[in-house]
Amino acid sequence: MTVSGGRRIALSGLSLTFLLTFSHSVNDAYTNVLPVFLPTLQDRLGLGEAVLAVAVAVISLSSNVLQPVFGAFVEGWGRRRSAAIGLLVGSVLMGFVSVAGSVWSLFFILAVGGLGSACFHPAAASLARDTGARRGLSMSLFAAGGSLGVAVMPVVILWVLRTLGPDYVPLLSLGGVLFSLALLAFTPQQTPKPRPAAGTRRSIDLSLLKGPVGALAAAGILRAMAFISFTNGMPLFLANVRGFAADAPAIGLTLSIYSGAASAGTILAGLVEARVGRLRLIVTCMLAALPALLLTLVLDVGSLPYYLCVALGGMLTNACIPMLVVSAQDLAPDNVAAASGLLMGFTWGTAGVLYIGFGALQEAVGIAPALALGFAFLLPAVALVTYVFKRNAAALAAADAQANQARA
Numbered sequence: 001m002t003v004s005g006g007r008r009i010a011l012s013g014l015s016l017t018f019l020l021t022f023s024h025s026v027n028d029a030y031t032n033v034l035p036v037f038l039p040t041l042q043d044r045l046g047l048g049e050a051v052l053a054v055a056v057a058v059i060s061l062s063s064n065v066l067q068p069v070f071g072a073f074v075e076g077w078g079r080r081r082s083a084a085i086g087l088l089v090g091s092v093l094m095g096f097v098s099v100a101g102s103v104w105s106l107f108f109i110l111a112v113g114g115l116g117s118a119c120f121h122p123a124a125a126s127l128a129r130d131t132g133a134r135r136g137l138s139m140s141l142f143a144a145g146g147s148l149g150v151a152v153m154p155v156v157i158l159w160v161l162r163t164l165g166p167d168y169v170p171l172l173s174l175g176g177v178l179f180s181l182a183l184l185a186f187t188p189q190q191t192p193k194p195r196p197a198a199g200t201r202r203s204i205d206l207s208l209l210k211g212p213v214g215a216l217a218a219a220g221i222l223r224a225m226a227f228i229s230f231t232n233g234m235p236l237f238l239a240n241v242r243g244f245a246a247d248a249p250a251i252g253l254t255l256s257i258y259s260g261a262a263s264a265g266t267i268l269a270g271l272v273e274a275r276v277g278r279l280r281l282i283v284t285c286m287l288a289a290l291p292a293l294l295l296t297l298v299l300d301v302g303s304l305p306y307y308l309c310v311a312l313g314g315m316l317t318n319a320c321i322p323m324l325v326v327s328a329q330d331l332a333p334d335n336v337a338a339a340s341g342l343l344m345g346f347t348w349g350t351a352g353v354l355y356i357g358f359g360a361l362q363e364a365v366g367i368a369p370a371l372a373l374g375f376a377f378l379l380p381a382v383a384l385v386t387y388v389f390k391r392n393a394a395a396l397a398a399a400d401a402q403a404n405q406a407r408a
Contacts, residue, residue, distance in 0.1 A: 017138045019186055020083075020128045021145035023179045027087050027124075029149030030094040030176055031063050031117040034110065035231045036154040036255060037097055039239040039246035040161070045103055049236060049367070053359020056232050058107050060352020062114030063090070067346055070119045082123035084183040090116025091176020098161070098169035125340040127187060129329060140270020140322040143344075147263030147318055150231075151256045158252040212395075213328045213339050215388045220324055220347030221354075222381035223286060227317050228351050229358060229374025230258060230293060237367045242301055250301055254310055261311035262318035269319040278327065278396075279389040282320040286378045286385075289316035293375040297368050317378070324385070330396055 038052050047055075070082070093113030100106035128142035160168050208214060235251050238244045244251060265285070273281055292312040299306040325343045332339035361370040389396065 014138075016187065017128060017141050019182060020124050021141045023083070023087060023120075023183055024124060024142055024145035025149030025152075026175050026179045027090060027117055027120050027149070028146035029153040030091040030173065031059070031114065032150045032231070033094055033097055033153060033157060034059055035235055036157050036252060038232065038235050039251065041100075041106070042236070042239075043246050045100075045106075047103065049362040050356075050359040051103065052236070053232075053356045053362075055103075055106060055110060056228070056359070057353045057356045059110040059114045060228075060349040060355070062111045063117035064114075064349025064352060065346055066115065066118040067121050067342075067344065067349065070122055077123075079123040079127050080183060080187040083120050083127065083187070084180045086116045086118070086120030086123065087176055087183065088116065088180035090114065090120060091180070092173045095170035095173035095176075098157070098166035121344050122338070122340050125325065125344055126336055129336060129340075137270045139326055140266050140273075143318075143322040143325070144263040144266040147259050147266060147314075151258075151260035151263055154252040154255040154259075158247055158249065161247055208332055208335060208338060208342060212331050212388050212392045213342060215384055216324055216328050216331070217342045217347055219381045219384035219388070220321075220343050221350045222377040222384070223317065223320065223324075224347045224351035225354065225377040226289070226293065226375045226381075227262075228348070228355055229371050230296075230313065230317075231255060232355065233358070233362065233367055233371045233374065234258075234296070236362070237297070237371060238301060241367055244301070253307075254301075257307055257310050258314035261314035265315035265317075265319035266322050268315075270322055273323060278323050279386065282323050282385050283382050285316045285319040286382050289313055290375055290378050292316060294372060297371060320385075327389075327396060331392060 034055060038055075041047060041055075042052060070086075090113055093109055093116065096109050096113075097106065100109055125139075125142065128138050156172070157169060160172070209217070234254055238248070238251050238254065239246055269281060269285070276284075289312070292309045295309040296306060296313060299309060321344075325340060328339040328343045329336045358370050358374060361373070
């Protein structure tokens with residue numbers, strides 16, 4: 001902890017990492033509220049699976065696909081300010097999903113509220129990389145924070161809906177306001193990088209998409225398809241196939257356990273990466289996640305085996321995220337923010353947009369077969385990651401050696 005700017009207190013090391021981690025929890029808790037509302041929105045507004053899939057695509061486009069665009073400008077705006085403003089905008093607007101009166105007002109809230117998250121993620125991820133703590137652990141804690149928020153919010157929201165009603169859900173946005181102020185108060189200031197000369201500035205370095213970072217992003221999209229298929233399809237599966245009420249505790253508990261285990265998975269991955277090896281860890285987790293996810297479609301909901309498979313599916317599917325992000329940063333050391341945006345936002349957002357097709361598929365062949373297909377995208381993701389690591393082994397090894405030398 002240091003003092004900067006007069007009496008201003010600036011955190012560093014693990015203290016700063018934890019502030020960014022819990023800020024990530026709050027941001028993602030609000031940005032990812034849509035899945036828990038899907039059954040109630042379907043009942044209240046009379047929407048089909050295809051229209052609900054479009055809603056998933058809208059929030060994915062605004063909050064995730066646009067992250068690389070914001071990442072390209074974050075350095076000029078200032079990471080601290082970008083993270084704080086993004087958290088404030090996203091948390092406040094997304095709190096109103098519960099009271100959307102029409103499909104168009106819902107789309108507006110999702111589109112505008114998602115932009116806050118698009119601004120927050122590349123800025124906060126860049127800050128998390130440079131806290132002074134061990135980089136792999138810092139990024140793992142940061143990534144885990146998002147999943148932790150997603151895990152807690154479904155249970156909280158369904159409790160508010162059952163006991164108080166939807167009009168009280170927007171009051172939960174107060175947490176986002178408080179953490180945005182904390183980011184402004186306790187995050188170290190960075191000197192913005194000089195803006196490129198006129199005619200030379202690009203919002204996104206397209207070479208990132210053409211090179212190994214782009215290939216990692218493609219693998220991330222395939223992995224995210226499995227995760228998004230579960231979080232958005234499982235509530236509808238439980239309500240429409242298994243016969244649970246739209247606000248049944250089992251729906252919230254399923255989403256909570258899945259996301260909570262996903263949070264734990266990212267932390268565990270950061271702790272064991274040095275011993276297991278980054279590539280081996282990614283491949284093992286994604287391959288093992290597939291059977292666990294498929295079993296959730298056939299096991300008795302509420303049974304111990306069911307919740308165990310839900311937990312394993314979330315943990316294993318998400319464990320590779322910090323490893324993919326750090327690898328992309330290592331392969332683009334001069335464009336860390338944009339690379340972070342590609343792996344943390346662009347992948348989720350593109351998967352969400354592609355989910356429109358799964359909404360139509362759910363109506364055509366049923367929710368369960370569509371979910372199984374979504375889970376199977378983990379297999380080509382493994383092949384892509386393996387290809388990138390083998391082709392860029394020297395560059396990744398050099399980045400690790402440089403990081404170890406800097407810590408020493």
